[in-house]
Amino acid sequence: MSSKAFIIGSPIEHSLSPKLHNYWLREHGLTGSYEAINVPPEYLAKTVRALPGKGYVGGNVTIPHKEKVMMLCDDIDQTALAVGAVNTLKFEHGKIKGYNTDVHGFTENLRSGGADFSVIKSALVLGAGGAARAVIVACMKNNIRVAVTNRTFERAEKLGKEYGAEIYNWDEKEKHLGEFQLLVNTTSLGMKNQPPLEIDLSNLGAEAVVNDIVYNPIETPLLKTARALGLETVDGLGMLLHQAVDGFEMWFGKKPEVTEALRKYILDFL
Numbered sequence: 686m687s688s689k690a691f692i693i694g695s696p697i698e699h700s701l702s703p704k705l706h707n708y709w710l711r712e713h714g715l716t717g718s719y720e721a722i723n724v725p726p727e728y729l730a731k732t733v734r735a736l737p738g739k740g741y742v743g744g745n746v747t748i749p750h751k752e753k754v755m756m757l758c759d760d761i762d763q764t765a766l767a768v769g770a771v772n773t774l775k776f777e778h779g780k781i782k783g784y785n786t787d788v789h790g791f792t793e794n795l796r797s798g799g800a801d802f803s804v805i806k807s808a809l810v811l812g813a814g815g816a817a818r819a820v821i822v823a824c825m826k827n828n829i830r831v832a833v834t835n836r837t838f839e840r841a842e843k844l845g846k847e848y849g850a851e852i853y854n855w856d857e858k859e860k861h862l863g864e865f866q867l868l869v870n871t872t873s874l875g876m877k878n879q880p881p882l883e884i885d886l887s888n889l890g891a892e893a894v895v896n897d898i899v900y901n902p903i904e905t906p907l908l909k910t911a912r913a914l915g916l917e918t919v920d921g922l923g924m925l926l927h928q929a930v931d932g933f934e935m936w937f938g939k940k941p942e943v944t945e946a947l948r949k950y951i952l953d954f955l
């Protein structure tokens with residue numbers, strides 16, 4: 686029997702997930718399918734409840750539904766509860782189960798990008814949106830102390846309280862850089878058609894790793910600056926690729942691999 690999976694979001698036309706999952710389906714010679722479905726917010730509940738009856742085994746959830754979909758789940762795993770967002774659904778025995786694979790995706794991307802977790806004791810997270818939450822949970826799982834800085838201080842403060850993270854003023858972030866072995870940009874700055882992230886990295890230690898979760902362009906202005914200073918950099922594409930591994934395995938029964946060939950294939954769509 687061939688399994689059917691989906692990604693729901695709005696807008697969804699530019700999602701790379703169908704390319705990614707269909708690549709793996711072809712690679713494994715599976716007859717299943719993975720398709721993008723545009724679901725406006727007002728149709729979320731109705732659509733999610735109808736999907737199991739249409740033969741879907743599960744799928745991904747993206748902007749703007751990652752938080753709201755939690756209300757529709759019968760079970761939510763610990764990681765998704767910690768983040769406060771579900772990006773992966775599995776329909777099983779008449780139940781809707783919710784997971785968050787962004788946390789694993791972030792960790793695996795850093796690991797495969799060469800980051801040494803035994804050296805990283807503390808991380809500075811730039812931004813305080815949904816992506817920051819997954820990054821903070823991933824750091825905490827790896828025993829990395831986290832500090833957060835955000836343009837809107839109140840949002841950083843909220844995360845600080847929730848996760849026990851230190852908080853810094855956005856305007857003073859450079860001053861503290863020397864305390865961190867990992868710097869992660871979770872803001873939209875540096876993304877195609879967005880202003881660059883302007884930050885002076887000269888206070889970072891020589892051993893620091895700089896990661897941008899923005900992957901379009903693949904080398905953001907932040908990564909370019911970091912590379913020019915001789916710092917280790919990890920781009921954001923691997924997070925997208927690695928977060929998809931667990932979902933694919935859940936729905937299609939095979940654990941796929943994140944390879945250089947897959948990375949090259951997806952890069953062509955950016």
Ligand code: ATR
Pocket residue numbers: 811812813814815816817835836837840871872873874880
């Ligand atoms: P996501 O869920 O993808 O993380 P989000 O909740 O919209 O998205 O968060 C976007 C992040 O980028 C926020 O931290 C936002 O800062 P604010 O909380 O102050 O809005 C940050 N961001 C967006 N544009 C920015 C800019 N021009 N300067 C600084 N930070 C910016």
